[in-house]
Amino acid sequence: MKSGAAPRQSLGPRPDTRPPRHRLPAGATDCHCHTFEEGYPHAADLSYLPAKAPLSAYLRMCEAVGLQRTVQVNSASFGFDNAVTLDVIRKLGPHRARGVAGIRPDIGAAELERLHAGGMRGARLSTKVKGYGGTELLEALARKVKPIGWHVDLHLGGVAEIVQLEPQLMKLPVPIVFDHMGSVRGAEGPAAPGFQALIRILKRRDDCWAKISSWYRLSDAGPPAWSDMAPMARALVEARPDRLVWGSNWPHPNRYDPKDIPDDADLIDAFCEWVPDSEARERILVTNPARLYGFA
Secondary structure (H helix, E strand, C coil): CCCCCCCCECCCCCCCCCCCCCCCCCCCEEEEECCECCCCCCCCCCCCECCCECHHHHHHHHHHHCCCEEEEECCHHHCCCCHHHHHHHHHHCCCCEEEEECCCCCCCHHHHHHHHHCCEEEEEEECCCCCCCCHHHHHHHHHHHHHHCCEEEEECCCCCHHHHHHHHHHHCCCCEEEHHHHHCCCCCCCCCHHHHHHHHHHHHCCCEEEEEECHHHHCCCCCCCCHHHHHHHHHHHHHCHHHEEEECCCCCCCCCCHHHCCCHHHHHHHHHHHCCCHHHHHHHHHHHHHHHHCCC
């Protein structure tokens, strides 16, 4: 987007979701999604303008596919205003919902405690979209969130960034969560240096996690199987099945062509085919999210 240009209006989610072919275990958790309700102001500097995607529509999708818990990631389009996410958590209750916040590096202790009490459990940085600040803030945010036990959530523009960040990430004094499989593209494959750096960090740190999420954006093969992303998903499961979670990335924001909006049932079926072992699925969908985000 050119400097000074108005942000593009992205598309909303599909109005209907089919039931997936695979049945999810009880307590299945969507660990990466967003809600765009009306009445909440957007940040001044936007990468995209999200379409309306209210909680009611999200819950219909969850019911259709069998998701029972949610981790709402406060969208970059709201910047450091976490009101929409806090309201979703309050409406659903702490047994069903947690959140990841956008926070300023100079946030005060009282505001952090308020966010924690509201169900937030991590702070997000992004080198891909405006709104949170990027990895130049890693150390500052880590110092802020360490006293309350939060993690830092990394949304990267590309997996190659992990190569240069690896020494810093190995020493970061708080847990780390990598969004979207580290942002590795299907054409890069599991041998990509950045993806191999991600695998190393997962193996060497017991408090590092990765989300199997948003691969439909990263695939060069396309729907409904996204077959080029399967090797990376399987490599992650082989490396650390105890440090993975899954996310839908509903409502699939920052997309502009209807064919690029996936059916969430297709996402679940692809994941279940990549992870055929029922015990591994239970870990990724239920046990690991409970540990990472503090569900009962």
